[in-house]
Amino acid sequence: MVLMGGKETELCEVLLLVASEGVSNLIIAVEALGSLWAETSDPVYGLSCLRSCVEIVSQRSRESSMDHQPGTENWMGLAMSCLGGFFARLPAEIVEEELPKASELIKRALNHRQAEIRMSAVMSLVAAHKVLKNDREIFHVLGNLTTAQEALITYYLTPSL
DSSP: OGGGTTOHHHHHHHHHHHHHTTOHHHHHHHHHHHHHHHHHSOHHHHHHHHHHHHHHHHHHHHHHTOTTSTTTTHHHHHHHHHHHHHHHTSOHHHHHHHHHHHHHHHHHHHTOSSHHHHHHHHHHHHHHHHHHOOHHHHHHHHOSOOHHHHHHHHHHHSOOO
C-alpha cells in the first residue's frame, strides 16, 4: 500500500484491535481492509508486521481476559486470513521459513472454539500448500494434531478430481 508509507504496522494493529472488539457490523469492513492490505503490501514485511501485531493484540486480550466474550477473538481469524494472503504471494523458500514462525498461532486457531477461526487457519494452510506443494512439510511443521484436525486439513489440501 503505497499510501500507507511505513504505517503498515499501525494499520495491522488497528485492524486486529477493531476485530477483537467483536462488533459484528464492523468485522466485514475490517476483513476487507485486511485482505486489501495482505494483497498489496510487501508480503515479507507484511508477515513481520502481522507477527508483531498478533503478539500485541494477543497480550492485550489475555490481560483484559476478554477471551471468553463472543467475538473478542475475531482478530485471530483476521490474522489467519492475512497470513494466507501473504503465503500465497511468497516463493516456496520463504513460505518454508515463515510457516514454522506462524505454526503456534495456526495451531491455536485450529483449536479455537469458533468454527470460522478454525476454518481461517485451514485456509491459511491451503494457501501455504499451493506454494509449497508438500503436505508432509505442513504436517511436520504443525507437529501433533488430532485425528479430526489432520482429516480436515487433508480434505482441503487434497485437490478435487
